[in-house]
Amino acid sequence: MGHWLYRNIIEPGKLPLLIALTAFVLTFVITRVITRLIRAGRGPFGNVRAGGLHIHHVVPGVLLAVVGGFGAVASVGRGFGADLSAVLFGVGVGLVLDEFALILHLDDVYWTEEGRKSVEVVAVTAALVGLLLAGFAPFGVNDLSQEEFEDRGTVIATVATNFAFSLVALAKGKARTAIFGVVVPLVALVGAIRLAHPGSPWARRFYRKRPRARARSALRAYRHDRRWAARSRALQDWIGGKPDSNPPQLPGRR
Numbered sequence: 001m002g003h004w005l006y007r008n009i010i011e012p013g014k015l016p017l018l019i020a021l022t023a024f025v026l027t028f029v030i031t032r033v034i035t036r037l038i039r040a041g042r043g044p045f046g047n048v049r050a051g052g053l054h055i056h057h058v059v060p061g062v063l064l065a066v067v068g069g070f071g072a073v074a075s076v077g078r079g080f081g082a083d084l085s086a087v088l089f090g091v092g093v094g095l096v097l098d099e100f101a102l103i104l105h106l107d108d109v110y111w112t113e114e115g116r117k118s119v120e121v122v123a124v125t126a127a128l129v130g131l132l133l134a135g136f137a138p139f140g141v142n143d144l145s146q147e148e149f150e151d152r153g154t155v156i157a158t159v160a161t162n163f164a165f166s167l168v169a170l171a172k173g174k175a176r177t178a179i180f181g182v183v184v185p186l187v188a189l190v191g192a193i194r195l196a197h198p199g200s201p202w203a204r205r206f207y208r209k210r211p212r213a214r215a216r217s218a219l220r221a222y223r224h225d226r227r228w229a230a231r232s233r234a235l236q237d238w239i240g241g242k243p244d245s246n247p248p249q250l251p252g253r254r
Contacts, residue, residue, distance in 0.1 A: 014133060015083070016072065016082045016083060016085070016086040017086070017129065017132065017133055018133060019083055019086040019087055019090065020068075020086040020087070020089050020090035020093075020129075021090065021126065021129045021130065021133065022090065023086065023087045023088075023089075023090025023091050023094065024090040024091070024093050024094045024125070024126065024129070025094070025126055026094075027090065027091045027094030027095060027098075028094045028097070028098055028122050031057060031094065031095060031098050032098065032239070032240055032241065035110070035241070036241045039111065039241065054108075056099055056102060056108075057095045057098065057099065058095060058096050058098075058099040058102065058103065060092075060095060061091075061092045061093070061094070061095025061096035061098075061099075062092065062096055063092070064088050064089070064091050064092030064095065065088075065089055065092030065093050065096060066092070067085075067088050067092070068085045068086065068087070068088030068089025068090070068091075068092055069085075069089055071084065071085030071088065071089075072085040072086065072089060093125075094122075097118060097121050097122050097125060098118055098122065099118060100117060100118040100121045100122075101114050101115045101116070101117040101118045102115075102118075104117060111241065111243055111244045112243050112244060113243050115240070115243060116233075116236050116240070116243065118240065119236045119239055119240040120236070123239075124176060124179060124180075127180070128179065128180070128183060131180075131183045131184065132183065136183045136184060138159075138182050138183055161185075162181070162182070162185040162188060163182075164192075165181060165185065165188035165189050165191070165192045166178045166179075166181045166182050166188040166191075166192075168188075168191070168192035168202075169181055169188050169191030169192050171196070171200065171201050171202040172191065172192070172194070172195075172196035172197060172200050172202040172203070173196055173197025173198075173199060173200025173201075173202070173203070174191040174194075174196075174197065174200075177190070177191030178191060195213065195216055195217045195220055196217060197217065197221055198214065198217045198218045198221050203217055
């Protein structure tokens with residue numbers, strides 16, 4: 001166990017990635033704690049304002065991510081500079097993705113239903129980076145032997161096939177499956193084979209003249225939401241805070 005941990009995660013080549021992931025997760029957790037305290041009116045914290053303008057933490061997050069990213073490139077993944085760049089990058093990305101929903105909607109939707117997207121994106125990002133630390137390579141390249149890896153044709157065919165599976169899963173409305181399928185090919189294959197989500201582009205294109213497929217797709221989606229939607233929302237509320245039931249309308253928002 002110790003040898004696997006060192007070989008796959010703590011070895012020097014992956015140490016900056018581990019540091020960046022740790023900084024990313026800690027930044028998100030600390031940021032959510034602070035924003036929930038501000039929302040509840042507790043503690044010494046408050047919103048940052050300059051000249052009446054609310055400065056969202058995505059702003060310093062972008063700056064830190066840029067500095068950390070360029071610093072990592074300049075340090076070529078070695079020494080103290082690489083570790084420091086990893087910390088800056090992880091903190092910056094944590095601040096940016098915590099307000100991902102605001103960037104997506106170009107509106108202050110932090111404490112609304114739309115704001116749940118930020119928690120989802122952070123969870124998916126942390127999981128994907130964790131898979132990379134565990135030794136997975138995108139598009140199933142990690143499953144190739146050394147001889148197969150040296151054969152460019154085999155590598156290209158493997159990447160193209162797994163990428164196609166991910167695209168099909170995405171077209172079927174299975175975004176998470178498609179994303180994880182990029183790193184774990186069998187996941188994309190399962191998503192590509194299973195029925196499409198009723199509102200997906202695939203369903204609109206290929207289920208128009210297949211009423212049974214449409215009905216099965218709708219029934220499966222209903223059963224899935226009935227079983228998991230409430231649990232997923234409860235977990236998101238526990239992590240990121242419960243959205244406001246009647247969020248205030250901002251000027252110009254419709």
